[in-house]
Amino acid sequence: MARNPKKKRVKKKSKAHENVPILDGEQSMATDQQQQPVRVWRPGVDNLEDGEELQFDPTAYDCLHAFHLGWPCLSFDIARDALGVLRNDFPHTMFCVAGTQADTAQNNSVIVAKLSNVTGVRRGLKLANPMDADEEESDGESSSDEEDEGKEARPTSTKVPVLHARMIAHQGGVNRIRCMPQQPHIVATWADTGYVQVWDMLVHVRALSADQSSETLAGGTPSVVRQAPLHIFTGHKDEGFAVDWSPVTAGRLVTGDCKSGIHLWEPTTAGKWSVDRAPFKGHTASVEDLQWSPTEADVFASCSVDGTLRIWDARTRSQAAISVKAHDNDVNVISWNRVASCMVASGCDDGTFRIWDLRSFKEDSFIAHFNYHTHPITSIEWSPHEASTLGVTSADNQLTIWDLSLERDEEEEAEYQAKLKLQQAEAPNDLPPQLLFVHLGQKDIKEAHWHPQIQGLLLSTAGDGFNVLRPSNMENLPAAA
Structure with missing residues (x-):
C-alpha cells in the first residue's frame, strides 16, 4: 500500500537540500x-x-x-536479477547495461556491468581486477555506521566496492538502451545511426554472475568483444530515442523516431521479431519517449516535441485513442506509474513536470504541476515501490526526489529540528513541500532509474560518470502491496 496521502513531513528535508557531493574521496566538512x-x-x-x-x-x-565506464554513457538500464525480489540491507550487488557516446562511431559499445559489495562507503570506483575487492578501506574513509551518528548501526562490509564489465562493440552512439523486464539479458538499443537493434547478453551476464569477468580485463580495462545482434530494424526514417518493452507481453516492443514515426515489434520465433513498417500516425514532430501500460497488453503512451501526450491502442495505427496537449513546449519524457496504474508523469523542455490521472485525462486536467527545475527535464521515473514517489533529472544538473503524499507541518518540523544533535539548516519556505531530496555533483545529467529490487536505491548517469545513491530519508519505506 502507498503511504497515507495525509502523512506530514517529519524527515530530513532541509538536510537533503544542502548536500553537494564531492566525489572520488574528496569529501570534506x-x-x-x-x-x-x-x-x-x-x-x-x-x-x-x-x-x-x-x-x-x-x-x-x-x-x-x-564510477566511470570509460566513455560517457547517456543512457542505461538496471537489469533485474535473481538475488532477491525485495532487498534492503547492505551490501548490495546489482547489474546494469549502458551504451556509450564515444569520440568515434567505431569506439562505441554496449556495456554489461556488475557492481558488487555496494556498501555505505563513499568512494569513486574504477574498473578493477577482482583481487582489488579483498583490499580494505583506505585511511580516512569511514563506513556508514561511523558517519551516521545517532542512527541505528547496521552491518556493513569493509571491502572496497568493485565494478566488473563486459564491453560489446556497437556501431554508433547509443541514444537509449532498455532491458526486457521478463528476460533482462535481452537488450534493445537505439543508435544514432538510425537503427534499432536487439541483443542477447546472456553469456556476459552469466560470466559476470560466476565471477569470470576477469577474462575480459586487461590492466583494469575490459577488452571489447564483437557479436551479432539478434535483430536489426532499419525502417525508421531517422534516429530516435523512444523505446520501451511491454511489461505485460514478453518481447513486445515499441520504438519511436525523430520523424514522428512509431513502430510496433512483435516477437515471433526465438530471437526474431516482426516489425510493421507502417508507423502509428498522429504525432507531428519527434517522438521523445514511449511507455507501455503496466496492466494492459495493447495500451501504450507516447510524448512528443509537438507538446502532446497520447494514449494508443496497439491494434489501431490510424490515430491515438486519446491525445492531450500536455505542455506548451517539447515533452521530453514520460513515466507510467507501475504501482498506481492510473497515474502518468510528463517532463517538459521548459523544466516543468506534470502528473496526470488517466481516469480524467483531458487537456489542462493535470492533477499536479511543478515548476522547480530551471532547465529541460531529461528523465522522470516513478518509484517501483511507492505509488507517490518519483525521481526527476534535469539539465540544471540536479536529481530530485519527490513524494506527492507529503505536506508541510511547521510544528512537527520544529519539533524534529529541536531533537537534532547538530544544527540543521532550515529549508527555504518557497520550496515545494513535496520535494524530498536534491542530489547534486554530476555534470550533464541524463537519466536516473530506481532499482526495481532494492528499495530507495537509484542510479544516475551523466557526462562525467555514474552515481549510485540512497538518500538517508528514503530508508524504511513501506513496500507496495
Missing part, C-alpha cells in the same frame, strides 16, 4: 560548521561568493558511490 550559521544553498538561485564553497553533508546519504 568544514571544521567550524557548528559555529557558523548553516543555510541551504539553492542551485540556480544562490551564487557562491569568492572564497565560499559548498559543504557536503555525509549523513544525507545511506550510500553514495561514483
Whole structure:
C-alpha cells in the first residue's frame, strides 16, 4: 500500500537540500560548521561568493558511490536479477547495461556491468581486477555506521566496492538502451545511426554472475568483444530515442523516431521479431519517449516535441485513442506509474513536470504541476515501490526526489529540528513541500532509474560518470502491496 496521502513531513528535508557531493574521496566538512550559521544553498538561485564553497553533508546519504565506464554513457538500464525480489540491507550487488557516446562511431559499445559489495562507503570506483575487492578501506574513509551518528548501526562490509564489465562493440552512439523486464539479458538499443537493434547478453551476464569477468580485463580495462545482434530494424526514417518493452507481453516492443514515426515489434520465433513498417500516425514532430501500460497488453503512451501526450491502442495505427496537449513546449519524457496504474508523469523542455490521472485525462486536467527545475527535464521515473514517489533529472544538473503524499507541518518540523544533535539548516519556505531530496555533483545529467529490487536505491548517469545513491530519508519505506 502507498503511504497515507495525509502523512506530514517529519524527515530530513532541509538536510537533503544542502548536500553537494564531492566525489572520488574528496569529501570534506568544514571544521567550524557548528559555529557558523548553516543555510541551504539553492542551485540556480544562490551564487557562491569568492572564497565560499559548498559543504557536503555525509549523513544525507545511506550510500553514495561514483564510477566511470570509460566513455560517457547517456543512457542505461538496471537489469533485474535473481538475488532477491525485495532487498534492503547492505551490501548490495546489482547489474546494469549502458551504451556509450564515444569520440568515434567505431569506439562505441554496449556495456554489461556488475557492481558488487555496494556498501555505505563513499568512494569513486574504477574498473578493477577482482583481487582489488579483498583490499580494505583506505585511511580516512569511514563506513556508514561511523558517519551516521545517532542512527541505528547496521552491518556493513569493509571491502572496497568493485565494478566488473563486459564491453560489446556497437556501431554508433547509443541514444537509449532498455532491458526486457521478463528476460533482462535481452537488450534493445537505439543508435544514432538510425537503427534499432536487439541483443542477447546472456553469456556476459552469466560470466559476470560466476565471477569470470576477469577474462575480459586487461590492466583494469575490459577488452571489447564483437557479436551479432539478434535483430536489426532499419525502417525508421531517422534516429530516435523512444523505446520501451511491454511489461505485460514478453518481447513486445515499441520504438519511436525523430520523424514522428512509431513502430510496433512483435516477437515471433526465438530471437526474431516482426516489425510493421507502417508507423502509428498522429504525432507531428519527434517522438521523445514511449511507455507501455503496466496492466494492459495493447495500451501504450507516447510524448512528443509537438507538446502532446497520447494514449494508443496497439491494434489501431490510424490515430491515438486519446491525445492531450500536455505542455506548451517539447515533452521530453514520460513515466507510467507501475504501482498506481492510473497515474502518468510528463517532463517538459521548459523544466516543468506534470502528473496526470488517466481516469480524467483531458487537456489542462493535470492533477499536479511543478515548476522547480530551471532547465529541460531529461528523465522522470516513478518509484517501483511507492505509488507517490518519483525521481526527476534535469539539465540544471540536479536529481530530485519527490513524494506527492507529503505536506508541510511547521510544528512537527520544529519539533524534529529541536531533537537534532547538530544544527540543521532550515529549508527555504518557497520550496515545494513535496520535494524530498536534491542530489547534486554530476555534470550533464541524463537519466536516473530506481532499482526495481532494492528499495530507495537509484542510479544516475551523466557526462562525467555514474552515481549510485540512497538518500538517508528514503530508508524504511513501506513496500507496495
